[in-house]
Amino acid sequence: MSEKNSVIMEVKNINLRFGGVIAIQNVSFNIFEGEIRAIIGPNGAGKSSMLNVINGFYHPQEGEVWFNGEKRPSMEPYQIAKTGIARTFQNIALFKGMTTIENVMTGRQLKMNKNFFWQMLRYGPAIDEEVQHRRRCEEIIDFLEINHIRKTPVGSLPYGLQKRVELARALAMDPKILLLDEPMAGMNVEEKQDMSRFIIDVNEEFGTTIALIEHDMAVVMDLADRVVVLDYGKLLADGTPAEVQSNQAVIDAYLGVPH
Amino acid sequence: MFYRETGQFKSKYKEELAAFPLAEDKVGIAILLVIAYVFIPIFGIPGLSFEFTMGAIMIPVFIFTITTLGLNILLGFAGQISLGTGAFMGVGAYSCYKIMTIFPDLNIIICVILSGFVTAIVGMIFGLPSLKIKGFYLIVATLAAQFFLEWAFIRVAWLYNYNDSGGIEGTNKEMFGLIVSGPQSDALTRYFIVLTLLVLLTWLASNVIRGRIGRSWMMIRDMDIAAELIGVRPLTAKLSAFAFSSFYIGISGALMVFFWLGAAEVESFDVSHSFTYLFMVIIGGLGSITGSYMGAALVWVIPVLIKEIGKTAFGFDAFVMENFSIIFLGVAIVVILIVEPHGLARLWQITKQKLRLWPFPY
Ligand SMILES: Nc1ncnc2c1ncn2[C@@H]1O[C@H](COP(=O)(O)OP(=O)(O)OP(=O)(O)O)[C@@H](O)[C@H]1O
Numbered sequence: 001m002s003e004k005n006s007v008i009m010e011v012k013n014i015n016l017r018f019g020g021v022i023a024i025q026n027v028s029f030n031i032f033e034g035e036i037r038a039i040i041g042p043n044g045a046g047k048s049s050m051l052n053v054i055n056g057f058y059h060p061q062e063g064e065v066w067f068n069g070e071k072r073p074s075m076e077p078y079q080i081a082k083t084g085i086a087r088t089f090q091n092i093a094l095f096k097g098m099t100t101i102e103n104v105m106t107g108r109q110l111k112m113n114k115n116f117f118w119q120m121l122r123y124g125p126a127i128d129e130e131v132q133h134r135r136r137c138e139e140i141i142d143f144l145e146i147n148h149i150r151k152t153p154v155g156s157l158p159y160g161l162q163k164r165v166e167l168a169r170a171l172a173m174d175p176k177i178l179l180l181d182e183p184m185a186g187m188n189v190e191e192k193q194d195m196s197r198f199i200i201d202v203n204e205e206f207g208t209t210i211a212l213i214e215h216d217m218a219v220v221m222d223l224a225d226r227v228v229v230l231d232y233g234k235l236l237a238d239g240t241p242a243e244v245q246s247n248q249a250v251i252d253a254y255l256g257v258p259h
Numbered sequence: 260m261f262y263r264e265t266g267q268f269k270s271k272y273k274e275e276l277a278a279f280p281l282a283e284d285k286v287g288i289a290i291l292l293v294i295a296y297v298f299i300p301i302f303g304i305p306g307l308s309f310e311f312t313m314g315a316i317m318i319p320v321f322i323f324t325i326t327t328l329g330l331n332i333l334l335g336f337a338g339q340i341s342l343g344t345g346a347f348m349g350v351g352a353y354s355c356y357k358i359m360t361i362f363p364d365l366n367i368i369i370c371v372i373l374s375g376f377v378t379a380i381v382g383m384i385f386g387l388p389s390l391k392i393k394g395f396y397l398i399v400a401t402l403a404a405q406f407f408l409e410w411a412f413i414r415v416a417w418l419y420n421y422n423d424s425g426g427i428e429g430t431n432k433e434m435f436g437l438i439v440s441g442p443q444s445d446a447l448t449r450y451f452i453v454l455t456l457l458v459l460l461t462w463l464a465s466n467v468i469r470g471r472i473g474r475s476w477m478m479i480r481d482m483d484i485a486a487e488l489i490g491v492r493p494l495t496a497k498l499s500a501f502a503f504s505s506f507y508i509g510i511s512g513a514l515m516v517f518f519w520l521g522a523a524e525v526e527s528f529d530v531s532h533s534f535t536y537l538f539m540v541i542i543g544g545l546g547s548i549t550g551s552y553m554g555a556a557l558v559w560v561i562p563v564l565i566k567e568i569g570k571t572a573f574g575f576d577a578f579v580m581e582n583f584s585i586i587f588l589g590v591a592i593v594v595i596l597i598v599e600p601h602g603l604a605r606l607w608q609i610t611k612q613k614l615r616l617w618p619f620p621y
């Protein structure tokens with residue numbers, strides 16, 4: 001793991017409202033390069049909204065997002081994807097009509113640029129590019145152990161595997177920061193262990209910075225280097241798993257609530 | 260076990276990325292090409308006159324397959340619906356007519372391809388609403404395009420060179436000393452030209468949909484929000500789909516007039532035709548190139564054959580048979596959609612799957 005003290009991403013005083021609903025209220029925290037950062041909190045705390053702010057899908061009314069030491073101007077999601085932010089979704093958002101390998105290949109979309117002419121001929125530069133990116137995707141597929149379902153349409157896969165394909169697709173973007181929205185929701189213990197192992201491997205082998213939302217506290221305590229706790233859109237605590245776990249406000253607001 | 264994947268290992272990704280990675284598919288395509296290029300021109304279709312085979316079956320089926328490919332690119336691959344296909348064929352036909360008027364000596368194939376480009380631009384303009392609206396509202400917008408274009412084909416007399424008939428008509432066009440289009444052209448010559456364009460356009464389409472651009476269309480179709488967060492720009496993806504699709508539809512419209520009908524008026528491009536092409540895509544199978552062939556063939560050939568059989572075998576008059584074939588087509592559509600909502604292409608897939616295991620049930 002790389003040195004964990006340089007800030008790669010920082011959100012400052014984020015305020016996000018939907019009409020009368022205040023989803024995020026004056027939240028600030030940072031993410032170090034190479035760390036696994038967990039975001040936890042009860043349902044409706046604003047966790048997913050926070051990820052949506054980070055990858056540009058939601059535009060907060062107030063606040064700043066700093067990335068790589070620069071204040072990020074207002075951008076469209078597809079532009080933000082270019083800067084190296086990838087994510088998975090709380091409700092799986094795979095391309096249902098495509099196979100596993102095709103889904104993973106979509107992660108390379110931004111790195112491919114051969115024009116319509118070559119695409120039509122599927123020859124020369126276009127096919128070279130396709131082969132080169134295909135190779136990387138096959139590596140990721142090997143890495144996540146989803147070889148056996150390469151050619152399967154993702155719509156017919158069980159839930160746990162779909163989550164894994166989604167991770168593969170995000171990894172195919174070679175992201176600097178990977179945002180995972182409840183990657184283990186709805187999984188059994190064994191699937192959760194597999195997924196935890198993959199997350200750690202991604203972090204260690206590729207050096208990818210990871211921000212993840214997770215409800216399972218045992219998992220969070222195992223995986224995360226640092227934890228942000230949100231509650232009703234407000235920042236409740238921020239620190240190492242041990243610090244957060246012993247924080248009285250967190251115990252009252254969150255750990256006391258059964259999940 | 261006629262059809263098998265096992266035992267055919269791909270040592271390079273490049274081989275796997277080829278159009279037909281399976282040897283059986285390659286053989287199948289080769290056989291079809293030989294039938295189309297050699298057998299049908301020599302032997303025709305058994306039981307049918309040569310003229311009927313060419314003029315009523317083969318040439319129109321090939322042309323409508325190009326139309327269906329075009330519409331399928333938009334609807335099946337990019338998920339954007341359009342009811343303006345008839346009118347977009349009109350754009351291809353009228354622009355080809357104008358290009359031929361302005362450049363009388365230009366090779367007609369080049370005129371046809373240029374009219375495809377004109378239609379691509381028009382299609383892109385009428386595709387602009389898709390950036391803001393989806394589904395039902397987009398249908399209405401494309402319907403508006405259909406009616407606007409129909410209006411233009413009647414009111415803008417410049418489009419048909421101010422002639423009294425209000426229609427457009429092909430004249431004899433030569434290529435390498437051979438008359439390829441117009442009243443004196445030979446059906447077989449036109450057959451080969453249309454067939455060759457169809458083969459080329461099929462190849463190009465299958466290339467595009469398997470590459471980066473084709474994937475961007477399917478991403479928008481399947482989950483537009485995720486597509487955007489991965490870096491697909493909806494504007495580029497949608498408009499390129501409209502353009503590419505319209506390119507095909509425009510070419511098919513020009514071919515329809517100058518390589519099949521010989522002349523046309525606005526009725527050849529009306530909304531009922533748009534529906535027919537939509538049926539071809541849906542019956543064949545959304546998002547399938549093979550399905551585009553099957554849908555166009557079935558929807559075109561069955562009514563033609565019913566009419567012909569009714570006329571020659573039973574002596575029914577054309578009007579009765581016309582209605583009968585419409586009813587038959589309607590029933591066929593409903594039955595196919597109930598049996599297999601994914602169209603003929605899926606039925607073909609299932610058959611292939613069975614052939615893979617044959618003679619074992621599993
Ligand atoms: N697009 C939206 N439009 C309106 N309200 C929204 C929208 N997105 C989120 N909200 C509201 O913002 C609040 C925070 O939602 P968010 O999805 O971020 O919570 P969460 O912490 O991810 O919860 P969960 O654990 O259930 O996933 C909720 O009250 C939610 O209803």
Ligand SMILES: [Mg+2]
Nearest residue numbers: 047048049090
């Ligand atoms: Mg959430």
